Amino acid sequence: MPTTRRLDGLDAARGLACVSMLVAHLCPVGGPFVVSEYLTAPLFAVIIGVSMGLVLTERHPTTATFLHDNLQRGLVLVVLGVLLQQVYSQIDVVLPYLGLLVVVMAPLALPLHRRPALTLGVAAAAAVAGHVALVRARLALDQHYATWPQWGEDIVRWVAAGDSYRLVSLLPMALGGLALATVLRRATRPRTGYAVVAALLVASVAAYLVGRTTPDGSAPYSGTTAEVVGATLLAAGAVIGSFLVLALARRLGVGRVLDPVLSTGRLSLTAYTLQILFLAAVAVVRGPVRDDSWFVLGSTTVVVVGGCWLFERRLGVGPLEWFVRRTRPTTHPVAGTERVRSTND
Numbered sequence: 355m356p357t358t359r360r361l362d363g364l365d366a367a368r369g370l371a372c373v374s375m376l377v378a379h380l381c382p383v384g385g386p387f388v389v390s391e392y393l394t395a396p397l398f399a400v401i402i403g404v405s406m407g408l409v410l411t412e413r414h415p416t417t418a419t420f421l422h423d424n425l426q427r428g429l430v431l432v433v434l435g436v437l438l439q440q441v442y443s444q445i446d447v448v449l450p451y452l453g454l455l456v457v458v459m460a461p462l463a464l465p466l467h468r469r470p471a472l473t474l475g476v477a478a479a480a481a482v483a484g485h486v487a488l489v490r491a492r493l494a495l496d497q498h499y500a501t502w503p504q505w506g507e508d509i510v511r512w513v514a515a516g517d518s519y520r521l522v523s524l525l526p527m528a529l530g531g532l533a534l535a536t537v538l539r540r541a542t543r544p545r546t547g548y549a550v551v552a553a554l555l556v557a558s559v560a561a562y563l564v565g566r567t568t569p570d571g572s573a574p575y576s577g578t579t580a581e582v583v584g585a586t587l588l589a590a591g592a593v594i595g596s597f598l599v600l601a602l603a604r605r606l607g608v609g610r611v612l613d614p615v616l617s618t619g620r621l622s623l624t625a626y627t628l629q630i631l632f633l634a635a636v637a638v639v640r641g642p643v644r645d646d647s648w649f650v651l652g653s654t655t656v657v658v659v660g661g662c663w664l665f666e667r668r669l670g671v672g673p674l675e676w677f678v679r680r681t682r683p684t685t686h687p688v689a690g691t692e693r694v695r696s697t698n699d
C-alpha cells in the first residue's frame with residue numbers, strides 16, 4: 355500500500371462518522387442502529403480536537419496561521435451549513451455548530467494541546483457547566499421568545515439551546531479529542547489499542563447507565579453531563595478503533611476494501627453536501643414523505659460514499675475541499691512532519 359501524506363486512521367474515523375451520519379439520519383429502525391445517534395456528532399467533534407492537537411504538535415504552525423486557518427474553516431462550515439439547511443429542512447444540519455466549535459476551539463487548543471491532564475479537567479468542567487447553560491438558555495428563550503430578534507434567538511440556539519446540537523455540548527467532546535491527540539500514537543499500537551478501546555467503551559456504557567438513573571437522563575442529543583461524557587468516551591474509542599481496524603485490514607491484505615470509506619473521510623465536507631443535495635432531489639421526486647427508509651438510506655450511501663470515492667480517484671480532491679484549500683493560507687511543514695500535513699482538513 356503506498357504511503358500517503360495523510361494520517362489514514364483519522365480519515366477512516368471521519369469516514370466512519372459520515373457513514374454513521376447516514377444511518378442516524380435515514381435508518382428506519384432502531385435496535386443496534388441507534389448507536390449512530392449517540393456516535394455521529396460526538397465523533398465529528400472529537401476528530402476536530404484530535405486534528406487540532408496533531409497539527410499543533412507535529413506541524414508547529416505559527417499562532418496567527420493556526421487561528422486564521424481555523425477561523426476561515428469555521429466560517430466556511432457555518433455559511434455552507436446555513437445554505438444546506440435551507441435546501442433540506444428534514445435534517446438538522448450540524449455544520450454551523452461544528453463551524454462555531456472550530457472557531458471557539460482554536461484559541462483554547464493553543465495553550466492546552468501539550469497539557470492533557472489540564473485539558474481533561476477543563477473538558478469535565480465544561481461537560482457539567484454545559485448542561486447548566488443549556489437549561490438556562492432554554493428557559494431564557496421561553497421567557498423572552500416574543501421580544502428577541504431572530505438573529506439573537508439563532509445565536510442562543512447555536513451556543514446553548516439547540517434541540518439537537520449546541521456549542522456547549524460539542525466543546526467538551528472536542529477538548530477530549532485534544533487530550534486524545536497527545537497519546538494517540540501509543541493508544542493505536544495493536545498491543546495496547548484493543549484494550550484501550552474496550553476500556554473506553556465500558557466507561558462510555560457506564561456513563562450512560564449512570565445518567566439513566568438521574569432525572570436528566572442520558573439520551574442522545576440531550577446535552578446532559580452523562581450524555582456528553584459517554585459520547586466523548588464512545589467517540590474516542592471509535593477514533594482509536596478506526597486506526598486499529600485499518601491497520602488490521604492492511605495486514606490481512608484487504609485494505610483496499612476500505613478505500614471508499616477513506617475517500618469519504620478525506621472528502622467529508624463534500625460527503626455532507628452530497629447527502630443534503632441528494633435528499634433534496636429525492637424529496638422533489640417523491641414529494642414530502644419521510645426520508646427514513648431502507649431505499650433512501652441505501653441509495654444515499656451509494657451516492658455519498660461512491661461519489662467521494664470517484665471524486666478522489668478521478669480528480670484527487672472533492673469540490674468543497676478544493677475550494678477550502680485554494681483559499682487557505684500556505685504553510686510549510688516542519689521537516690519530518692509531512693505525513694500529517696492534512697490532519698486538520
